[in-house]
Amino acid sequence: xxxxxxxxxxxxLFAFLLISCANTHDDVGDGVTTTSTSASTTTTSTxxxxxxxxxxxxxxxxxNNRLITYKNCTNxxxxxxxxxxxxxxxGYDPSGDxxxxxxxxHDGQNLFFAGGPFGSWRVEKAYDGLIAQDLIEPLxxxxxxxTNDRIPEYTPTLDSNFVGSGKGESYVNFIINNLIxxxxxxxxxxxxxxxxxxxxxxxxxxxxxxxxxxxxDVFGKAGCLSSSLWWDKNNLxxxxxxxxxxxxxxxxxxxxxxxxxxxxxxxxxxxxxxxxTYMIEDSRTLSYRLSSLGWQDNVDLCYKEDVGAAHNEAAxxxxxxxxxxxxxxxxxxxxxxINTRLFANKIGLTGITKTYASTDLKxxxxxxxxxxxxxxxxxDETVATVDNALYGKITPLKAGTAxxxxxxxxxxxxxxxxxxxxxxxxxxxxxxxxxxxTGGAANIYIAGDGGPVPQDKIWNPSGFxxxxxxxxxxxxxxxxxxxxxxxxxxxxKNGSWESRGSNRIFSSAEDATADFTVTSW
Numbered sequence: 001x002x003x004x005x006x007x008x009x010x011x012x013l014f015a016f017l018l019i020s021c022a023n024t025h026d027d028v029g030d031g032v033t034t035t036s037t038s039a040s041t042t043t044t045s046t047x048x049x050x051x052x053x054x055x056x057x058x059x060x061x062x063x064n065n066r067l068i069t070y071k072n073c074t075n076x077x078x079x080x081x082x083x084x085x086x087x088x089x090x091g092y093d094p095s096g097d098x099x100x101x102x103x104x105x106h107d108g109q110n111l112f113f114a115g116g117p118f119g120s121w122r123v124e125k126a127y128d129g130l131i132a133q134d135l136i137e138p139l140x141x142x143x144x145x146x147t148n149d150r151i152p153e154y155t156p157t158l159d160s161n162f163v164g165s166g167k168g169e170s171y172v173n174f175i176i177n178n179l180i181x182x183x184x185x186x187x188x189x190x191x192x193x194x195x196x197x198x199x200x201x202x203x204x205x206x207x208x209x210x211x212x213x214x215x216x217d218v219f220g221k222a223g224c225l226s227s228s229l230w231w232d233k234n235n236l237x238x239x240x241x242x243x244x245x246x247x248x249x250x251x252x253x254x255x256x257x258x259x260x261x262x263x264x265x266x267x268x269x270x271x272x273x274x275x276x277t278y279m280i281e282d283s284r285t286l287s288y289r290l291s292s293l294g295w296q297d298n299v300d301l302c303y304k305e306d307v308g309a310a311h312n313e314a315a316x317x318x319x320x321x322x323x324x325x326x327x328x329x330x331x332x333x334x335x336x337x338i339n340t341r342l343f344a345n346k347i348g349l350t351g352i353t354k355t356y357a358s359t360d361l362k363x364x365x366x367x368x369x370x371x372x373x374x375x376x377x378x379x380d381e382t383v384a385t386v387d388n389a390l391y392g393k394i395t396p397l398k399a400g401t402a403x404x405x406x407x408x409x410x411x412x413x414x415x416x417x418x419x420x421x422x423x424x425x426x427x428x429x430x431x432x433x434x435x436x437x438t439g440g441a442a443n444i445y446i447a448g449d450g451g452p453v454p455q456d457k458i459w460n461p462s463g464f465x466x467x468x469x470x471x472x473x474x475x476x477x478x479x480x481x482x483x484x485x486x487x488x489x490x491x492x493k494n495g496s497w498e499s500r501g502s503n504r505i506f507s508s509a510e511d512a513t514a515d516f517t518v519t520s521w
Contacts, residue, residue, distance in 0.1 A: 056073060056074065056075065056178045056179065056181075056182045057073065057074040058070040058071055058072055058073045058074070058084070059071050059072040060072075066087055066088045066089075066090065066092070066124075067085060067086070067087050067088075067112055067113075067124070068085070068086040068087075068088065069083055069084070069085050069086075070083060070084040070085075070086075071083055073179075075174040075178045076177075076178065077170040077171070077173055077174045077178075078170070079147070079149065079153060079167070079170060079171060079174055080147040080148060080149050081147075082108075082144065082145040082146070082147050083108065083109070083145040084108065084142065084143070084144060084145065084179065085108050085111070085112060085142070085143035085145070086140065086141070086142050086143075086183070086187070087112060087123070087124055087127070087140070087141040087142075087143070088140060088187075089131070089138035089139060089140065090128075090131070090138075092140075092188075093188075094187075094188065096188065098138070098188060099188045099189060099190045100137075100138055100139055100140045100187070100188060100189055100190060101137065101139050101140070101189075101190050101195040101196070101197070101328060102139070102140045102141075102142060102180075102183060102187075102189050102190070102195065102196055102197070103139055103140070103141045103142065103197045103198075103199060103324070103327075104142045104144060104175060104179070104180075104196070104197065104198045104199070104219075105123065105141065105142065105143050105144065105198075105199045105200060105204075106144055106146065106154065106199070106200035106201075106204035106207065106208070107143075107144075107145075107146050107150075107200065107201070107204055108142075108143030108144045108145040108146070109143075109145045109146070110313055111123045111141075111143040112124050112143060118312065118313050119312065119313035119314055119317070119501065119502070120313060120317065121313055121316050121317045121320050122317050122320075123141060123143075123320055124141075126317070126320045126321035126324060127139065127141060127321075127324060129321065130321060130324060130325055133365070134330070135325055135329055135330065135365060136324060136325055136328040136329055136330065137328050137330065139324070139328060140183070140187055140189060142179070142183060144175070144179070149164070149167065150203070151164075151165055151203065152164045152165050152166065152167040152168075153167050153168065153170070153171040153207075154168060154171065154200075154203035154204055154206060154207045155167070155168050155203060155206065155207070155231055155232070156168035156169060156172075156206070156207065156210040156235075156236060157231070157232045157235045157236070158232070159231060159232040159233075168207050168210055171207065172207065172210065172211045172214075172215065175198075175211070176215060176218050180196070180218070192220070193216060193217055193218055193219055193220030193221075193249065193250070194220045194221075194249075195220070196218060196219055196220060196221070197219065197220070197221035197222070197223065197327050197328075198211050198212060198219045198221070198222050198223070199222070199223030199225070199253075199320075199323060200223070200224070200225065201225040201226050201227075201316045202225075202226050202227070202228050202311065203228045203231070204225075205223075205224040205225050205226055205227030205228065206224075206227050206228045206229065206231055206236060208222045208223060208224050208227075209222060209224045209227060209229075209236060209240075209252075209286075210236055212248075212250045212252070213236075213239070213240065213248070213250070216248045216249055216250045219250065220249060220250055220251065221250065221251045221253075221327045222250055222251070222252055222253070223253040223323045223327070224252065224253065224254045224255075224286075225253070225255050225256075225316050225319060225320075225323070226255065226256050226257065226260055226279065226283075226311055226315070226316070227254070227256075227282075227283065227286075229279075229282035229283065229286060230278060230279075230282060234282065237282055237285065237286055240286060240289055240290070241285070241289050243289075243293070247293050247294040247295065250300070251300045251301070251326070251327060252287075252290060252295065252300070252301050252302070253302045253304075253322075253323045253326055253327070254283055254286055254287050254290075254301075254302070254303050254304075255283065255302075255303065255304040255305070255306060255319060256279045256280050256282075256283040256304075256305060256306065257279075257305075257306040257307075257308070257309025257310055257311065257315050258276075258277070258280060258305055258306065258307050258308060258309065258343070258486075259308055259309055259310045259311075259486040259488070259505055259507060260277055260279040260280070260309070260310060260311040261277030261278050261279030261280065261311070270482055270484065270485050272354070273351075273352050273353075273354075273425050273482070273483075274343060274344070274352070274354045274355050274356055274393075275342075275343030275344035275352075275355045275356065275484040275485075276343050276356055277485070279311075280305060280343075283303070283305075284303070284305075284372075284391050285391075287301065287303035287372045288372055288373065288391060290372075291372040291373050297361070297369065297371060297372055297373075298326075298332070298361070298363075298369060301372065302322075302326050302369045303369060303370050303371075303372050304319065304322070304368070304369045304370050305358055305360070305370045306318070306319060307341070308486075308505070308507075310486075310488050310503065310505050311488070312488075312502070312503065314502055322367055322368070322369075325365065325367055326367075333363035333364040333365050333367050334363060334364050335361060335362070335363055335408075335409040335410075335411065336362050336363060336364055337362045337411050337413075338359055338360065338361055338362065338371075338406060338408050338409070338411045338412070338413045339359070339360045339362065339413050340357060340358075340359050340360075340376070340404060340405060340406040340413040340414055340415045341357065341358055341359075341360065341415055342355055342356070342357050342394065342404060342415050342417060343355050343356050343357070343358075343484065344483075344484045344509065345415065345416055345417060345418060345509070346417075346418045346419075346420060346423060346509065347384075347394065347396050347417075347418075347419055347420075347423060348396065348419065348420050348421060348422050348423030349396055349398070349399065349419065349420070349421055349422065350421070350422045350423075351422050351423040351424045351425055352423045352424075352425055352483060352484070353395075353396060354393060354394060354395055354396070355393075355394045355484075356391055356392050356393055356394060357374065357376050357386065357392040357394055357404050357406075357415065358370050358371070358374065358392060359371040359374060359375070359376070359392075359406040359408060359413065361408060361409075371406075371408060373388070374386075374388045374391065374392035374406070375388060375406055375407060375408060376388055376392050376404055376405065376406050377404070377405050377406075378394070378402050378403070378404055378405075378417070379402045379403040379404075379405065379414075380400065380401075380402040380403075381397075382397060382398060382400075383396070383397060383398055383399075383400040383401065383402040383417070383419055384396045384397055384402055384404075384417060384419055385397065386404065394417065396419040397419075398419065399419050399420055399421050400418075400419055401416065401417065401418050401419070402417045402419075403415070403416065403417070404416075404417050423483070424483070425482060425483060426480045426481065426482060426483065427480065427481060427482075427483045427508060427509075427510060427511045427512065428478070428479075428480060428511045428512075429451075429452075429477075429478070429479055429480070429481055429506075429508065429511070429512050429513075429514070430476065430477070430478050430512070430513045430514070431446075431476065431477035431478075431514055431515075431516060432474070432476055432513070432514070432515045432516070433466070433474070433475045433476070433477070433491060433515075433516045433517075433518065434473060434474055434515070434516070434517045434518070435473055435474075435475070435491065435493070435498075435517070435518035435521075436473065436518065436519075436520055436521060437472045437473055438472050438473070438493050438494075439472065440472055441472070441493055441494055442469060443465040443466045443469065443475070444465075444466050444475045444491055444492065444493045445461060445462050445463055445464060445465055445466065445491065445492045445493070446463055446464040446477060446489050446490075446491060446492075447459055447460060447461050447462075447463040447464075447489060447490055447491070447492045447497070448463060448487055448488050448489025448490065448503065448504075449487060449488060449489075450481075450485065450486070450487030450488070451464075451479070451481045451485075451486075451487030451489065451506065452464040452477070452479035452480070452481060453487070453489070461492040461495045461496075461497065462492070462495075463489075463492075464477070464479065467479070481508075483508075483509055483510070484507075484509050485507065486505055486506060486507030487505070487506060487507075488503040488504065488505050489503060489504050489505075489506070490503055490504060491504075491516070491518050493521050496521045497521070498518045498519075498520070498521060499519065499520040499521065500519070504516070
């Protein structure tokens, strides 16, 4: 039997199992009709649980190797229909004895294989790589596609700035009462919160925190990547900060890129002029609160500041292997070193008058996190002081230099600090852009968030106009931006965007000149 025959046989066995709904959970399926071809099974199916009143329906199911897709899945919570993707472990046998933990992930259309509207996490690549190294247990990964109601469904409370928001509890109930019973009924799963993870980014990170915090009996692991904790004036974050009950039995992964949050909203990118965006501030505040409630670094809490990472699929793709490894690793890794870093290596007695330091913990298997409760010292406390109770806050006292040091697990590390008399908040930046002929256009533009882009033109194709036209293939930009901040952007011309997959990122701690080349519009 060749590989294709084996694949088709396995798929038809799976389809039969799906239709019959035979399982150990005493659930039944009815109203099923199927038409099969060599590549897919078209199904109109109603799944009814005998233990709840919930229903899940879908119009068809297709198999692409180990990725199964259910089309147009409905629910009984008045939410829009969506596709559900199921990525199976290699060698999955529906009639075998092996059972698997399950990971539920939001924004399913951006998770698997290349493509997706905003790029892909390539979860299957990260997962298969970890399996190949025998670092984690085999898993079933369920991708839940978002809908046109992504903001309402991923937000647990109503924010007056977003009409229709606050349907998060209904979305979570759909997962708990519709989707999880369906997956448990049709696949060989391990049940219970210790075997069930929920993972998402941005608003998906917010709803993952909400789901696990309010339903720890269902979700025992929560991956909260680049979470939009700012939502509804930090409503969910404030709930956690105010919590005084017992520690919940949930493992948390919380992270953020240091180049995130430069979007010019009311909180500003770096309102305190300390080198940290509000995204970093919120994520660290959440992690510190969990630590104070009893969560421990690399035991049931991992916090990570991803240096230079932006708010996009490429960044989350680079971290998802660490998330899966933390939740499902076969053994804890050994510490191999630490790294101390400052959000700004230069501060002033006036202007920019403070910064923060962090310590990254490095482990074997290329695993790294950021220490939550810092243990930092300053070599010359007449130059500056550090407050570990305030997340490693550095306060200058006089002009000079010093070392900021950390010790952890038998390792030490230090970073250089310089204090000057005055360090202006703003810097001057010059861009020299070479591009294909614009046909005489007077300007090209920077479209993005933060930097020189006005708040009311975030990601507008005419965000910030060039300040000088040298020729139809050469334009200049001259602008001011905050020191120690970064922004994401692309160049545009007459409403057309430059042809490149990922956004550009620019950051600087000093006045700067940068050259860019646009290859095509």
